[in-house]
Structure formats: C-alpha cells, structure tokens
Amino acid sequence: MRSTTFFAALLFNLFSSSLCGQSLGKQVSLHVVNQPLRVVLEHIGRHGGFYFSYNSNLVAGDSLVTLSVKNKPVKQVLDYIFNGSLQYREMQGFIILQRSGNSNYWYISGYVQDGISGERLNNVSIYEREHLAGTITDDNGYFRLQLKEKNNYNPVVSISVSRVSYEDTSFPVKSGYNQEVRVPILPSHNSLEAVTVSPNVQRFGLGRLLISQRLKKQSTNLRNFLASKPVQFSFTPGLGTHGQLGAEVVNKFSFNILGGYSAGVNGLEIGGLYNIAKADVRHVQIGGLFNIVGGSVHGVQVGGLYNKVFDSMSGLQVAGLLNRVKGKVSGLLISGLVSNVTGDVDGLMVSGLVGKTSKAIKGQAVSGLVTKVSGNAEGMILSGLISGVSGNMKGLQLSGITSLTRKTITGTQVSGIFNYTKHLKGLQIGLINYADTASGYSIGLININKKGYHRISLSGNDLADITFSYKAGNKQLYTILLASVNIFREKAYGAGYGLGNEWRIGKNTSLMSELVTMAFYNGSWNHVPIITSLRTSISVRVFKQIQIHAGPALLAGERKPTPGKGYAIMIPEKKLFSIGKTHGWVGWQVGIQL
Secondary structure, three states: OOOOHHHHHHOOOOOOOOOOOOHHHEEEEEEEEEEHHHHHHHHHHHHHHHEEEOOOOOOOOOEEEEEEEEEHHHHHHHHHHHHEEEEEEEEEOOOEEOOOOOOOOOEEEEEEEOOOOEEEEOOOOOOOOOOEEEEOOOOOOOOEEEOOOOOOOOOEEEEEOOOEOOOOOEEEEEEEOOOOEEEOOEEEHHHHHHHHOOOOOHHHHHHHHHHHHHHHHHHHHHHOOOOEEEEEEEEEOEOOOOHHHHHHHHEEEEEEEEEEEEEEEEEEEOOEEEEEEOOOOOEEEOOOOOOOOOOOHHHHEEEEOOOOOOOOEEEEEEOEEEEOOOOOOEEEEEEEEEEOOOOOOOEEEEEEEEEOOOOOOOEEEEEOOOOEEEEEEEEEEEEEEEEEEEOOEEEEEEEOOOEEEEEEEEEEEEEEOOOEEEEOOOOOEEEEEEEEEOOEEOOEEEEEOOOOEEEEEEEEOOOOOEEEEEEEOOOOOOEEEEEEEEOOOOOOEEEEEEEEEEOOOOOOEEEEEEEEEEEEEEOOOOOEEEEEEEEEEEEEEEEEOOOOOOOOEEEEOOOOOOOOOEEOOOOOOOOOOOOOEEEEEEEEEEEOOO
C-alpha cells in the first residue's frame, strides 16, 4: 500500500474511534504458501481491522512468503516475516513499517494482567511521565509503548500503569532497549474508585462525538495525573506531540490543525476547527468553529459558531451563533444568535436574537428579539420584541412590544404595547400599563393599577349633557377614558382621553386637576371639532363609595364650519381669547363619582 493511500484513508477515518485499538497485539491466524508479501500484509490487515503503510523501496511487495501461524500477535508474525529488520509504529488504525536502527525510538511491549486471577486486562493505561509517552492495552491485554529520544532518558526509566478499580503501579526498565514485559496489577481496596465520573466535556454531545473511546479511557484511568508543557501541536485529539496523554496536559501554547483535546490552557490556543479543554482556559482561546471548556475561562474566547463553558466566564466571549456558560459571566459576551447563561451576569450581554440568564444580571443585556432574566436585573435591558425579568428590575427596561417584571421595578419600564410589573416604584410608558400596586407613575392609553385608583364618573358640562369617564392609575397620576352624548340639546357624540391627579385637602374633600382632549361628531367626519380642556374640581365624599364634584374648566378648540342639521355647535362664538382659528373660553362641569 502506497503512502498516498495511507493519508487518504487517514483523513477518511479521522473521527472514527473504532480503529483506535492496539493493532500490534491483535491475534491472527494465517496459512500461506509462496504468496506475494503485499497480499500477505493485506490479509493480516483485513483480519486485524487495520491498514499497513510502508515505502515500496523498503518493503518488496512482490517477494514471496510461506507462513503458517495460529492465534499469534501481529507483532510476532511481523517479526517472523521481516526477521526483526523492521520496526512498527501505530497511528490511528494504521501500522507503519519503518527501517530498524532508528536511534530515536525504542519500545516497551507486553501484557497487563490481574495480579490475583491472572486475567489479561484491557483498557489499562501504560505511560511514561517525563516525555508524555502513553498507550492503552487492547482486548487481549497487550500494549506496545513507543518511546523516543532514548539518549535523553536516565539509565533506568519508570513506567506507570493505571486502571480504574486497580492500584496505580509502576515498574522500572532499562532505557534504550526494546523489551517485552508482563505486568501484574492488584485490585484496589477502595470501593469508591469503581464509581468514576467522566469529565464534563466527554459527556457533552460534541465531546462524545469527537473524543475517541481510547482517550476517554485514558482520562478515566489517569484521573490523578496532570502535566504542564510549554508547547503542543496536534492534528486531532490523540494525534499530536503529546500523543495519547494530550488530554492530561496544560499547555502554554497549543495549535490544533483540525482540533485538540487538552487538560487546559494557560496562554494561547488556536484550533482550525475546534478546541476541547477538560479544565480551565486562561488568556486566549480561538476556535474556527467551536470551543468546549470543562472548567472556567479567564480572558478571551472566540468561536466561529459556538462556545460552551461548563463553569464561569471572565473577560470577552464571542460566538457567531451561540454562547453557553453554565456559571457566572463577568465582562462582555457577544452572540450572533443566542446567549444562554445559567449563572449571574455582571457586565454586558449582546445577542442577535435571544439573551437568557437563569439568575441575575448587573449591567446591560441587549437582544434583537427576546431577553429573559430569571433573577433580579440592575442596569439596562433592551429587547426588540419582549423582555422578562422574574425578580426585581432597577434601571431601564425597554422593549418593542412587551416589558414584564414579575416583582418590583424601580426605574423606567417602556414598551410599544404592554408593560407589566407587580409593584411599580418608577415610571411606566406604554400603550397599556398594568401594575398590581403602584407608588410611581404610568403613562399610556390604558393604565391599570389592580390595587390602586379606579373611578367611574357621570357628569354634565357645557359641552355635553352626559359624559361617562373611567379613571385608572393612582392618585398622583391617572388616565381618563371619556365618552359623551347630548340627549337634551342638539345632537353631539364625543370620545376622549386625559390625564389627572387627585390631592386630598381635607378628611372628605379633595382637589382634582385633569387635562382632557375630546373629539366630537356633529354631523360631518370632515370637520370634527377637537377640544382640549383643563378642568379643576372640588370633590366631596358624601358616602363611603360616592363623591360629588364640580368646578370650572378652561377650554380651547378650533372653530369648525356650521355642523350638520340637528347637530350642536361645539365651540361657541363667545370667547375668552383667540389664537388664530383657536378660540378659548371658560366652561363648567358637575358630576358624581364612584
């Protein structure tokens, strides 16, 4: 098989975890007579579930082989075929045949078994701590640990062995020599070790997909091992300068061509597609598509599409689509579509569509459509359509359609249509405003204070025989909806809106001041008189729920042409003042209020 075939197959199987086992330890049976070497190798690879890669100048594929073996490890079969003239290197489901005598590499191979029963154990981690060389046993308990730079080792090297539910073990080997060993390990007496919890990133959807079972087993076995290195390069998780131990290393600089999986970052990490870190990331992390961090992020995190942080975020976080932070956010968070924070937010959260925090926010939240705060909010909430605060709101809440605060708002609540709060201590501005109780002010077409000011009034005045008024809000500021009709005079029909307040001046006496604008139909829709009046009345309580009121009014309106037949002239010729076509005069009102 040519080298080009190797690289094509490598890319094709990049994210497959099924080929990540220890191929050299697999047992094969073979009986061939005078078969070409390339055919024999293809047969071994097919039965072992892997590929061979080699240089045709090194391995004569046309040479004939006669061989008969039964249930022998692949390494032993290859040693027989090549008579020990080659060495073998495993990489992502491939066995690479190389020229022996390479002084850079030496190998420790053998089997790991239960020290009591003698059973061979799979998924056992074998590693050398100083140079971060590691591997894992296959289903037959076989391993082959590749070590390089033999001249940089001490004369005796300690090899570590770890597996869940077994005691950590180490054994010495003489450095620089290929050797085979059998390693017995004893079960652990601590029953709690049998209950293991894998890192957050391995249980998460993308982590489950991209992290191979082999690396997951290594992480579980090496729960007590952590290293720190200045530089790391990788192609994918497990295929890099730190090999199978990459997920146990905190790096100062990490560059991942496609993606990487590390214990953490304390400097700069760049991933062509993605970065996955088991623990904390400090300073800068940039992923072409996404970043997943099992701990906290302190610094800058940029994901082309997505960022997921299982703990807190402090600094700047930017994602083209979605940011998700399970802990607290302190700083600036910018999402093209959605921001989802489970903890508190202290700073600025900007979202193209939806911004959500499951706790409190102190700062600003800006969303194109919806902002949802499940705790208290202090600062400014801006939403294109709807904003909701489950706790108290202190500051400005502004939404295109609806602003909702379930508890108390101290500040200003503004929306295009509807505002709601349980207790209003500030200002509401909207078409419809609703509050259970209010010590502040509501400005809108309809203001409803459930436990506040509600009045119905029937009155007569110089404009109409009967005027029905509904007043709602609080005594400091209430809105008025009015409807009028003439039944004793010439016909006229009116409707209007106003604002007013009521000040108590005695035990049963109060002063009402109201500014009202009304439009009247008097025979023609082309010439509708619009009259504004400033009314002042003295109100006296005569029974518990009944008041009578009366007082003068100052009115002003533009005089219109003669009304239709049988309809009243609403603006008299007699005037107190005149500004252009607008006449002003003094009127009156008297009525009863419930």
